[in-house]
Amino acid sequence: MLDSTLFLASGGGRTRGGKMVVVRRRNVKMFTFAFLLITVTSFVLNYTHQVTTSTWDPRHLAVQFSEHVQKLFKYPRRPCSCRTCISELGRSLWFDQRFNSTMQPFLTSQNALIPEDSYRWWLKLQGEKTPKSLNATLTELFGVIPGDGDPLQERGSYTCRRCAVVGNSGNLRQSQYGQDIDSHDFVLRMNRAPTTGYESDVGSKTTHHFVYPESYKELAANVSMILIPFKTLDLRWVVTALTTGTINFTYVPVPRKIKVKKEKILVYNPSFMKYIYENWLEHHGRYPSTGLLSLMFALHVCDEVDVYGFGADSKGHWHHYWENNTSVFQGQMTLAMGTSGGCNFQHAAEQSSVKMI
Numbered sequence: 001m002l003d004s005t006l007f008l009a010s011g012g013g014r015t016r017g018g019k020m021v022v023v024r025r026r027n028v029k030m031f032t033f034a035f036l037l038i039t040v041t042s043f044v045l046n047y048t049h050q051v052t053t054s055t056w057d058p059r060h061l062a063v064q065f066s067e068h069v070q071k072l073f074k075y076p077r078r079p080c081s082c083r084t085c086i087s088e089l090g091r092s093l094w095f096d097q098r099f100n101s102t103m104q105p106f107l108t109s110q111n112a113l114i115p116e117d118s119y120r121w122w123l124k125l126q127g128e129k130t131p132k133s134l135n136a137t138l139t140e141l142f143g144v145i146p147g148d149g150d151p152l153q154e155r156g157s158y159t160c161r162r163c164a165v166v167g168n169s170g171n172l173r174q175s176q177y178g179q180d181i182d183s184h185d186f187v188l189r190m191n192r193a194p195t196t197g198y199e200s201d202v203g204s205k206t207t208h209h210f211v212y213p214e215s216y217k218e219l220a221a222n223v224s225m226i227l228i229p230f231k232t233l234d235l236r237w238v239v240t241a242l243t244t245g246t247i248n249f250t251y252v253p254v255p256r257k258i259k260v261k262k263e264k265i266l267v268y269n270p271s272f273m274k275y276i277y278e279n280w281l282e283h284h285g286r287y288p289s290t291g292l293l294s295l296m297f298a299l300h301v302c303d304e305v306d307v308y309g310f311g312a313d314s315k316g317h318w319h320h321y322w323e324n325n326t327s328v329f330q331g332q333m334t335l336a337m338g339t340s341g342g343c344n345f346q347h348a349a350e351q352s353s354v355k356m357i
């Protein structure tokens with residue numbers, strides 16, 4: 001194919017002598033050489049800007065390069081009609097190097113497999129001493145909840161899915177962001193975040209709410225609850241909270257029963273947590289904060305993401321928008337992202353279609 005294209009491009013006809021063949025071979029060689037030169041040069045130029053993660057080890061560079069090319073071929077951007085789409089590669093190499101569109105944010109009844117290395121990492125997060133068998137727990141869990149289908153995952157209906165991730169920072173106070181937040185297709189909130197009484201600043205719409213047993217709050221009937229399990233007990237808690245009500249204590253008291261429809265319960269994937277810890281937190285801290293887990297989740301299921309309520313307020317105070325604690329905290333970006341760890345999210349925000357508001 002390449003040969004015949006070159007042949008035509010060189011304007012020649014098939015001749016009797018060997019000369020044309022030599023010219024064609026030379027053309028092929030020159031083309032191949034030029035292609036390799038351009039590719040390698042642009043790759044090297046691009047990567048020399050990545051001070052934090054690149055090394056000059058040729059093997060490392062070659063691996064990174066081949067991964068990048070594979071990604072481009074294997075996962076071309078999905079249909080999206082937004083002005084800019086998260087999954088569009090090539091806007092920021094920094095972002096592309098970390099973003100892995102193949103990672104699955106949910107555990108589902110069809111995809112409940114946690115690789116051994118992820119499982120080992122996850123088990124250490126909260127030092128669970130005698131964890132129950134994970135397989136048995138997951139079988140039981142998906143015997144109780146259907147664990148499938150969520151509007152966020154059904155690609156067909158939205159061509160531009162706009163999501164708002166609302167953190168719990170006091171910087172939302174008097175922001176008047178309520179309407180803006182509510183204008184999104186999906187509004188993701190977390191932990192104890194209330195909306196009643198704070199509508200003008202934080203909005204009133206919630207489509208998805210991230211919780212773990214210790215941070216559970218009652219949700220409206222139309223809201224999907226996304227359980228973030230930090231330990232096996234958290235998975236078992238959902239089962240008992242929907243059935244027998246036997247678990248009422250983890251490391252603090254937790255609700256015995258929850259009033260959530262089984263079809264509205266989704267389960268965050270521990271392997272996805274590990275991916276965030278490795279690719280985005282770059283192993284800083286112990287594990288990602290709920291804010292970062294929610295944000296990364298959104299980046300993998302939405303086409304456009306706007307971020308609200310992260311960081312300290314304008315006076316450097318670190319508190320929830322519904323509380324009055326005015327303690328000063330300097331490392332706001334760090335705490336917003338990791339459990340005593342951080343990632344250069346500002347960098348990501350500046351270079352991709354994520355807006356931090």
Ligand SMILES: CC(=O)N[C@H]1[C@H]([C@H](O)[C@H](O)CO)O[C@](OP(=O)(O)OC[C@H]2O[C@@H](n3ccc(N)nc3=O)[C@H](O)[C@@H]2O)(C(=O)O)C[C@@H]1O
Nearest residue numbers: 167168169170191215289290291292310311318319336337
């Ligand atoms: C005492 C304690 O453990 N507090 C943690 C609480 C607590 O467990 C829950 O509120 C449930 O009661 O949870 C956390 O987080 P929390 O519920 O405070 O906030 C959720 C996410 O919002 C972002 N945030 C919050 C406050 C603030 N001033 N600036 C912010 O940027 C952060 O990204 C944060 O992750 C958590 O789960 O991550 C982290 C907090 O450290």
Ligand SMILES: CC(=O)N[C@@H]1[C@@H](O[C@@H]2O[C@H](CO)[C@H](O)[C@H](O)[C@H]2O)[C@@H](O)[C@@H](CO)O[C@H]1O
Nearest residue numbers: 125126127212213214230251288289290339
């Ligand atoms: C304040 C604190 O560090 N408490 C820890 C607790 O951490 C909290 O875990 C939550 C998930 O369960 C969530 O990640 C929150 O952001 C953390 O502050 C756990 O690590 C717990 C484990 O036994 O120990 C508490 O001291």
